[in-house]
Amino acid sequence: MTIRHVAIYLRISRDKKEGIDTLSNHRDILIDFCRSSQWTYERYEEIVSGGGSELENRPELYRLLNDIDLFDGILVFELSRLSRNGLVSQQIKQVCIDYDKKVITPYQIYDLANNHNDRLLYDFGSVIASQEHALIGKRSKTNKKIMAKSGLHVSGSVPFGYIRNPHTKKLEIHQEQAEIVKLIFQLHAKGYGSFSIRNILNERGYRTAKGGYFELPTIKRIIRNPAYKGTNVFNDRRKVKERDKFIYKIVETIQVPNAWDPIIPPEEWEKANEDRKKRAEHAETTREKAANKTGVTLLKDLLYCGVCGKKMTIRKDKGSKYMLKRCEYLLPSGEKCPNRGVRLKYVEEDVVEHIKQYKDEIISILYSLKLDEWSGTEKDYNNHLEQIEKEIRRIRIEEENLLNLAIKGLFSEEQILTKRQELLNTLHTFTTQKEAIIDELTNLKKLDTKERLQTAVEGIHELEIVLENDMSEEANRSMKRIIHKIYYKRVIPEDLLKKSTRNKERKLYPFTLNIHYK
Numbered sequence: 001m002t003i004r005h006v007a008i009y010l011r012i013s014r015d016k017k018e019g020i021d022t023l024s025n026h027r028d029i030l031i032d033f034c035r036s037s038q039w040t041y042e043r044y045e046e047i048v049s050g051g052g053s054e055l056e057n058r059p060e061l062y063r064l065l066n067d068i069d070l071f072d073g074i075l076v077f078e079l080s081r082l083s084r085n086g087l088v089s090q091q092i093k094q095v096c097i098d099y100d101k102k103v104i105t106p107y108q109i110y111d112l113a114n115n116h117n118d119r120l121l122y123d124f125g126s127v128i129a130s131q132e133h134a135l136i137g138k139r140s141k142t143n144k145k146i147m148a149k150s151g152l153h154v155s156g157s158v159p160f161g162y163i164r165n166p167h168t169k170k171l172e173i174h175q176e177q178a179e180i181v182k183l184i185f186q187l188h189a190k191g192y193g194s195f196s197i198r199n200i201l202n203e204r205g206y207r208t209a210k211g212g213y214f215e216l217p218t219i220k221r222i223i224r225n226p227a228y229k230g231t232n233v234f235n236d237r238r239k240v241k242e243r244d245k246f247i248y249k250i251v252e253t254i255q256v257p258n259a260w261d262p263i264i265p266p267e268e269w270e271k272a273n274e275d276r277k278k279r280a281e282h283a284e285t286t287r288e289k290a291a292n293k294t295g296v297t298l299l300k301d302l303l304y305c306g307v308c309g310k311k312m313t314i315r316k317d318k319g320s321k322y323m324l325k326r327c328e329y330l331l332p333s334g335e336k337c338p339n340r341g342v343r344l345k346y347v348e349e350d351v352v353e354h355i356k357q358y359k360d361e362i363i364s365i366l367y368s369l370k371l372d373e374w375s376g377t378e379k380d381y382n383n384h385l386e387q388i389e390k391e392i393r394r395i396r397i398e399e400e401n402l403l404n405l406a407i408k409g410l411f412s413e414e415q416i417l418t419k420r421q422e423l424l425n426t427l428h429t430f431t432t433q434k435e436a437i438i439d440e441l442t443n444l445k446k447l448d449t450k451e452r453l454q455t456a457v458e459g460i461h462e463l464e465i466v467l468e469n470d471m472s473e474e475a476n477r478s479m480k481r482i483i484h485k486i487y488y489k490r491v492i493p494e495d496l497l498k499k500s501t502r503n504k505e506r507k508l509y510p511f512t513l514n515i516h517y518k
Contacts, residue, residue, distance in 0.1 A: 003039060006104065007064050007071040010045040011081050023047070026077040033106050034075065041075065042067075055088060065095050069382045073102035073109075079125040089126035093119070099383075141236065145252075148234030151259035155234060159227045160209050160218075161263050171227065171260040178263045180206050184222055185264050188272050193279075194219045195328075202334055213334045223276060229269035232259035296473040297322055298348050299486065305329070306489025306514060307339045314344055321345070324488065340490045342511055351479075351486060352467065354515055359460045388434050395427045456482065456517070487514040 008030050012023045023045065034041045046060040055062045061082070064074065074096070076082050082103070083089045096103055096112045103110040103122065110118040147154045152169035161181040162171040180201065187197045194216050201214045208214060226233055236252040257266075264272075303312040305327040313325045322344035327337035463478040490511035499506050 003037070003072045003102065003104070005040045005042075005071055006034065006073045006075045007067065008034070008041050008043045008075045009061060009064055009082065010043065010077070011058075011061075012047050026081070029106065030075055030077060039075075042071070055091060058083075058088070061088075061092075065092065068095055068099050068101055069386055071101065073104045075104045078105055079103070079122070080128075083126070086126060089122075093122060093126075145234065145236065145254060148232060148254045149256060151232050151256045153232060153259075159225055160222060161228065162260075173261055173263060177209065181222060181228060181263050184219060185228075185268065185272055188223055188275070189268075194223075202330070213330050215330060216328050223272060226255070226269070228262060228264045229266040230258050230260055230262035231266075232256040296476050297344060298472055298475050298479060299344070299351065300476050302479060302483055302486050303347070304485050304487050305337060305339050306487040306512065307331070307491065308337045309487075310337075312339075312341075312488060338491045339488070340492050340509075342490055347488060347511070347513070350511075350513055351483075351515065354513060355460055355463070355482065358515075358517065359457060362457050362460075385434065385438070388430050391430050392427065392434070395423050395430070399423050482517060484516045484518050486516070488512075489514075 008027075010023055010026055010030070012026075027043070027045070031041070044060040044064045046058065048058055055065070068074075074082070074092075079089075082092055092103070093112055095101070096110075098113075100113040103112060108121070110122045112119050112122060144154045147169065153164055153171050154169065158164045158171065161174055161177040163174050164170075165172050183206075184197055184201070187200060192200070197219050198214050198216055201219075206214065208218065222228070232255070234254040235250045236254070237248040238251045240247060240249045242249075262269075297314055300314065301311075303314070303324060304310065305312055308327060308329050308331055310327060310329040312327060315323055315325055317323050324341045324344050324347055326341040327339040329337050331337055459478065459482045463475065463482060466475045466478050488511060490509065492506060492509050496503070496506045496509060501507065
């Protein structure tokens with residue numbers, strides 16, 4: 001197969017902190033290589049680690065492989081730029097074999113579909129890249145642990161109140177920000193909670209390092225952070241699988257006291273955190289409890305604020321009723337988000353009713369589709385379409401050449417007209433075939449839609465069975481298979497807020513839901 005049109009894939013790694021210059025250099029080299037080879041090209045570029053185990057985390061590579069039938073091959077600076085993960089390398093290899101596409105570097109062309117030796121060379125290069133990635137990761141982690149034990153700040157963002165000296169790798173006090181940190185601890189010592197501290201800072205015009213308003217998590221994070229007493233903490237995390245989900249778990253913690261100058265004296269920091277724990281224990285017995293400590297609810301991890309978009313909190317009140325709390329975040333203007341909470345039961349009932357209506361709509365759509373069974377395969381049609389497009393391009397070139405021959409006077413006018421009519425007739429035939437194949441591919445997409453809708457109906461049916469048995473944890477899992485996010489909104493007018501919480505109109509003020517299905 002002659003190479004005419006290629007996909008240039010460019011990747012630089014965040015892990016190695018490669019600069020944009022690297023991407024630019026690789027781009028220039030590959031574009032020059034295409035020009036010297038007289039190839040046309042399209043570019044796919046991303047900044048992402050090559051060691052990821054899922055193609056979905058590599059959006060440009062994923063897009064390229066979906067477009068693979070448009071190209072004669074994939075051009076990369078070196079094999080390791082495609083992937084440093086063995087699984088992803090093999091997925092790329094299989095796609096190239098299935099579609100008969102080459103992997104190309106400026107030094108080697110790998111004909112994976114037709115040449116056994118090229119497949120072996122590709123596999124060997126992929127293994128080397130994967131091993132190199134693993135060794136780099138181990139060396140990097142070992143170096144970080146050694147540096148952390150020496151009291152150097154080597155990972156994570158720089159805590160507010162400090163700057164990181166690029167030469168010594170030590171934290172140094174940022175005087176202006178440090179005064180805000182001291183104020184936070186002073187207010188905490190006087191008995192102010194995180195809500196009150198946040199409001200006081202914002203009202204006085206204090207801002208975060210990025211110039212934003214202080215949020216609740218920021219206040220809590222500052223009070224808990226041992227960096228402010230001069231202690232360097234490094235957490236060695238490892239990726240593990242729990243409950244069918246990969247998470248990063250701390251396997252070792254390195255703590256080095258007196259690593260840099262403290263903003264808060266150690267004894268004051270310890271006292272503040274002892275008070276924080278006591279307040280938390282007191283709140284555990286007297287205040288509403290977080291839902292994650294009282295059991296899994298139907299809508300756990302699905303509810304988001306319809307005003308600011310942040311995740312909303314479910315808690316259990318003293319009467320053992322689950323409540324959707326008012327949004328605790330700030331708007332970009334610095335004002336408190338006006339989204340009010342409500343008893344969770346009402347939201348759950350409304351969501352279930354929405355899902356029933358959604359199921360009826362899907363069944364109606366499925367009935368209206370009435371598709372015949374599709375006999376071909378998407379790959380067959382795409383391969384046929386590719387061949388037809390190549391023939392159409394060839395005819396266009398012949399037509400241009402015919403014009404040149406006419407200008408040079410090598411053929412008579414009658415010969416030119418006859419030949420041109422033959423080309424136009426052939427072009428018309430291929431164009432008609434192309435339109436027919438595109439129509440078939442459209443039907444295939446409709447079939448895919450039908451299958452997705454059928455899957456959604458099955459998922460809703462499964463949820464209905466679970467709900468009959470009142471299994472909250474299993475119901476929550478079933479709900480997450482159907483729904484991506486639920487945006488909840490209940491903004492009560494100011495005049496109503498001035499009335500008692502027992503006021504019927506205020507108490508029954510409605511909420512709206514915007515459900516995003518998968």
